[in-house]
Amino acid sequence: MSQHTQALTEFLAGLQYEQIPDTVLARTEDLFLDWLASALASAGSHPISLFERYAEQMGPAEGPARIFVNGKSSSAYFAALVNGASSHLVEQDDLHNSSVLHPATVVFPAALAAAQDLGKSGRDLLVASVAGYEAGIRIGEFLGRSHYRIFHTTATVGTLAAAVAVGKLMGFDQKQFTHLLGSAGTQAAGLWEFLRDAADSKQLHTAKAAADGLLAAYLTKDGLTGAQNILEGDQGLAAGMSKDANPAALSDRLGSRWALVETSFKFHASCRHTHPAADALLDLMQREQLQADDITSVITRVHQGAIDVLGRVVVPQTVHQAKFSMGTVLGLIALYGKAGLTEFHTHALTDPRVGAFREKVSMMLDAQVDDAYPARWLGRVEVNTRDGRNLHGAIDEPKGDPGNTLSREELEDKFRRLVAFSGARSADEAGALIDRVWRLREASQLNDLA
Amino acid sequence: MSQHTQALTEFLAGLQYEQIPDTVLARTEDLFLDWLASALASAGSHPISLFERYAEQMGPAEGPARIFVNGKSSSAYFAALVNGASSHLVEQDDLHNSSVLHPATVVFPAALAAAQDLGKSGRDLLVASVAGYEAGIRIGEFLGRSHYRIFHTTATVGTLAAAVAVGKLMGFDQKQFTHLLGSAGTQAAGLWEFLRDAADSKQLHTAKAAADGLLAAYLTKDGLTGAQNILEGDQGLAAGMSKDANPAALSDRLGSRWALVETSFKFHASCRHTHPAADALLDLMQREQLQADDITSVITRVHQGAIDVLGRVVVPQTVHQAKFSMGTVLGLIALYGKAGLTEFHTHALTDPRVGAFREKVSMMLDAQVDDAYPARWLGRVEVNTRDGRNLHGAIDEPKGDPGNTLSREELEDKFRRLVAFSGARSADEAGALIDRVWRLREASQLNDLA
Numbered sequence: 001m002s003q004h005t006q007a008l009t010e011f012l013a014g015l016q017y018e019q020i021p022d023t024v025l026a027r028t029e030d031l032f033l034d035w036l037a038s039a040l041a042s043a044g045s046h047p048i049s050l051f052e053r054y055a056e057q058m059g060p061a062e063g064p065a066r067i068f069v070n071g072k073s074s075s076a077y078f079a080a081l082v083n084g085a086s087s088h089l090v091e092q093d094d095l096h097n098s099s100v101l102h103p104a105t106v107v108f109p110a111a112l113a114a115a116q117d118l119g120k121s122g123r124d125l126l127v128a129s130v131a132g133y134e135a136g137i138r139i140g141e142f143l144g145r146s147h148y149r150i151f152h153t154t155a156t157v158g159t160l161a162a163a164v165a166v167g168k169l170m171g172f173d174q175k176q177f178t179h180l181l182g183s184a185g186t187q188a189a190g191l192w193e194f195l196r197d198a199a200d201s202k203q204l205h206t207a208k209a210a211a212d213g214l215l216a217a218y219l220t221k222d223g224l225t226g227a228q229n230i231l232e233g234d235q236g237l238a239a240g241m242s243k244d245a246n247p248a249a250l251s252d253r254l255g256s257r258w259a260l261v262e263t264s265f266k267f268h269a270s271c272r273h274t275h276p277a278a279d280a281l282l283d284l285m286q287r288e289q290l291q292a293d294d295i296t297s298v299i300t301r302v303h304q305g306a307i308d309v310l311g312r313v314v315v316p317q318t319v320h321q322a323k324f325s326m327g328t329v330l331g332l333i334a335l336y337g338k339a340g341l342t343e344f345h346t347h348a349l350t351d352p353r354v355g356a357f358r359e360k361v362s363m364m365l366d367a368q369v370d371d372a373y374p375a376r377w378l379g380r381v382e383v384n385t386r387d388g389r390n391l392h393g394a395i396d397e398p399k400g401d402p403g404n405t406l407s408r409e410e411l412e413d414k415f416r417r418l419v420a421f422s423g424a425r426s427a428d429e430a431g432a433l434i435d436r437v438w439r440l441r442e443a444s445q446l447n448d449l450a
Numbered sequence: 451m452s453q454h455t456q457a458l459t460e461f462l463a464g465l466q467y468e469q470i471p472d473t474v475l476a477r478t479e480d481l482f483l484d485w486l487a488s489a490l491a492s493a494g495s496h497p498i499s500l501f502e503r504y505a506e507q508m509g510p511a512e513g514p515a516r517i518f519v520n521g522k523s524s525s526a527y528f529a530a531l532v533n534g535a536s537s538h539l540v541e542q543d544d545l546h547n548s549s550v551l552h553p554a555t556v557v558f559p560a561a562l563a564a565a566q567d568l569g570k571s572g573r574d575l576l577v578a579s580v581a582g583y584e585a586g587i588r589i590g591e592f593l594g595r596s597h598y599r600i601f602h603t604t605a606t607v608g609t610l611a612a613a614v615a616v617g618k619l620m621g622f623d624q625k626q627f628t629h630l631l632g633s634a635g636t637q638a639a640g641l642w643e644f645l646r647d648a649a650d651s652k653q654l655h656t657a658k659a660a661a662d663g664l665l666a667a668y669l670t671k672d673g674l675t676g677a678q679n680i681l682e683g684d685q686g687l688a689a690g691m692s693k694d695a696n697p698a699a700l701s702d703r704l705g706s707r708w709a710l711v712e713t714s715f716k717f718h719a720s721c722r723h724t725h726p727a728a729d730a731l732l733d734l735m736q737r738e739q740l741q742a743d744d745i746t747s748v749i750t751r752v753h754q755g756a757i758d759v760l761g762r763v764v765v766p767q768t769v770h771q772a773k774f775s776m777g778t779v780l781g782l783i784a785l786y787g788k789a790g791l792t793e794f795h796t797h798a799l800t801d802p803r804v805g806a807f808r809e810k811v812s813m814m815l816d817a818q819v820d821d822a823y824p825a826r827w828l829g830r831v832e833v834n835t836r837d838g839r840n841l842h843g844a845i846d847e848p849k850g851d852p853g854n855t856l857s858r859e860e861l862e863d864k865f866r867r868l869v870a871f872s873g874a875r876s877a878d879e880a881g882a883l884i885d886r887v888w889r890l891r892e893a894s895q896l897n898d899l900a
Contacts, residue, residue: 047675050672050674076508186654193689194632195685199632199677200676201677208662218507226644228649
């Protein structure tokens with residue numbers, strides 16, 4: 001085994017509640033509430049109902065773990081599967097910048113389902129989630145940008161992050177964590193190819209990452225062995241799925257750097273790659289008091305990853321695809337001042353002015369922006385106006401980034417908006433859920449968290 | 451979508467029982483019996499019991515589909531999972547040479563579980579299995595040798611092969627098959643890294659390939675969409691996981707070439723990469739009337755894939771690892787004249803003469819053998835004897851290859867030996883199962899096939 005995998009697995013085995021700073025625990029609660037909002041917001045939407053039906057066909061009629069979109073219960077495997085699918089649909093779940101990993105949608109479905117199955121406490125859930133975030137983020141950074149060009153990191157690395165969280169709940173030692181990484185890593189899968197067809201694979205990816213990670217942990221607990229060097233070995237993850245892997249990232253400042261708090265909340269309901277430009281445009285328009293009609297063209301200066309992910313969408317055919325259309329997002333910003341779930345579902349495809357604005361928007365690779373990425377997601381836009389001006393907008397930290405984060409009040413507001421959007425819970429129920437999450441550290445069990 | 455994927459999916463949608471030659475149907479029955487032997491042979495062995503327990507923890511208490519190792523029932527998902535794990539353990543399941551795919555262990559678990567769930571007939575099962583073999587073999591050939599260097603093709607391609615078989619049972623049209631390939635392909639995973647540690651991932655791989663393929667089909671049936679060009683797209687399977695993909699392989703002589711009948715049965719109970727050398731040594735020893743003691747060294751001239759897969763095992767620590775040790779396999783051949791399950795479990799690790807013979811064996815890359823591979827698996831050995839002779843042995847078709855195949859009598863004998871090895875069924879039950887398989891074409895339903 002390499003020294004980096006050794007250090008990572010030793011850290012995971014040794015991690016204790018007491019050593020995690022209060023700010024990290026509080027942020028974990030923030031991220032958990034934010035995740036729950038996304039899981040509930042997709043109730044009733046395609047393709048989540050397909051996963052619900054699959055759980056009913058293949059799973060037990062009821063069980064110890066809760067499925068949020070429909071309030072039913074199942075075994076931990078199917079709860080992780082459906083909750084994993086549902087929390088990534090509305091494009092409002094969190095993102096860690098430098099790993100390009102969405103940790104919440106893979107870590108929390110697996111960790112909560114296992115915690116409910118195993119009768120664990122709120123503190124156990126928090127420690128397990130921290131372990132999942134810290135491992136997943138470092139493994140994402142390790143696999144690097146070349147991995148993300150082809151593979152959906154949240155799917156591939158997500159399997160390992162989910163596995164680690166469940167392994168921590170089970171109290172794994174260093175050897176068990178090594179086996180666990182082996183069994184989770186050899187299941188890591190998920191290709192970006194679906195994006196150009198607006199296919200449903202994104203939900204399949206997070207569903208499977210959460211569920212497969214959980215499966216790996218349960219089998220490891222019972223004695224399944226795994227490769228000892230799955231990350232760095234000659235026939236391991238990096239060998240097969242990366243060209244620029246950085247092993248040192250795996251053990252980067254374990255126990256002193258808390259990567260979890262670097263995670264960004266999503267403010268706009270679109271692909272995170274659109275957010276820097278959206279914020280830069282909004283800032284520019286407010287500063288210059290521009291209306292959408294005043295603008296004749298917008299050039300967004302972006303990193304290569306944005307072009308890879310967004311470049312396929314020309315004319316969006318679905319709301320979900322619209323969230324990956326830079327022009328559509330900027331059109332909503334220019335016309336409505338925001339790009340939330342309501343704007344997407346009410347205006348993104350039907351307002352002809354949004355479509356017209358979309359045609360004014362282009363993306364251009366920018367060396368400075370690309371160099372900063374993925375550690376920093378810089379927003380740079382160049383706007384030409386009807387009256388002949390050439391204006392530049394720039395923001396260095398999109399709204400929701402750690403340096404520009406959301407307050408608990410803003411998170412509660414986002415939670416209420418997302419839950420109201422789907423109608424999955426009443427306003428009172430939403431309030432009660434918020435209260436429960438803010439008291440997560442006191443909960444002796446989580447069985448009725450639903 | 452590419453023309454090759456188009457042609458493949460059209461072929462799969464249009465495939466009818468009536469167009470499949472009798473020899474192909476008969477060989478499918480042969481392969482099915484051979485698969486069942488492997489599934490039953492692992493009863494009671496690690497790590498199969500872990501998968502059985504997982505199915506009990508996460509699945510329903512009973513269901514329409516049968517788990518062979520323990521005679522229990524579950525939903526189709528868990529039957530596919532456990533039967534997929536169990537049929538690849540004893541290294542006796544079939545292999546298609548040029549794709550380096552073990553089709554049976556992924557296609558039959560998924561197809562049979564779905565057939566039992568959906569109340570399909572023996573003919574339906576045969577057609578579905580043919581579809582799975584024809585698609586899987588071509589996709590394996592498409593991904594090429596570079597894929598197999600890092601990825602366990604039976605795991606990755608196996609997910610697609612299993613999915614296709616279940617999709618055929620469900621009567622998918624061309625569009626559904628395209629979505630299905632997208633949803634199965636984006637789940638394709640499985641790395642060879644586990645091999646050097648003798649870890650349990652091989653069983654995890656086939657379990658997951660069968661179960662994930664089945665999951666993809668059930669979700670596609672209900673309307674889950676997938677990438678339209680998962681095989682050849684810029685961010686698809688070949689882009690991420692192959693350097694020498696050959697798109698033309700996908701549509702190679704569809705409907706006239708039946709790739710299924712090119713599949714080899716395994717005669718020795720070891721990794722297929724050891725078989726050509728084992729047969730060449732056996733042939734040479736019989737011809738020259740040599741005893742093991744007469745031999746001072748054996749150089750096996752092999753293809754690169756053999757070195758990649760077998761080269762990691764120096765001194766085998768487990769019976770399973772011994773099956774990947776060229777020296778151990780040749781030691782059993784030299785000392786016992788065969789390398790069956792009994793020889794592995796009784797002698798491979800404990801007979802010091804086998805260990806001593808192992809030290810005499812080396813592998814050397816041979817350009818001619820490597821050029822012929824994977825279409826042909828040539829066996830070439832060079833033996834030096836105590837009395838100073840330098841002898842050469844050669845076979846061009848290992849026992850079990852299509853041109854040197856096993857008769858039904860030999861298959862029945864192998865079935866009885868494998869079932870007796872684990873004791874999963876009595877001799878009478880084994881006989882009844884054989885009879886059922888030979889009458890598969892007449893079966894109106896398969897629900898009690900267990």
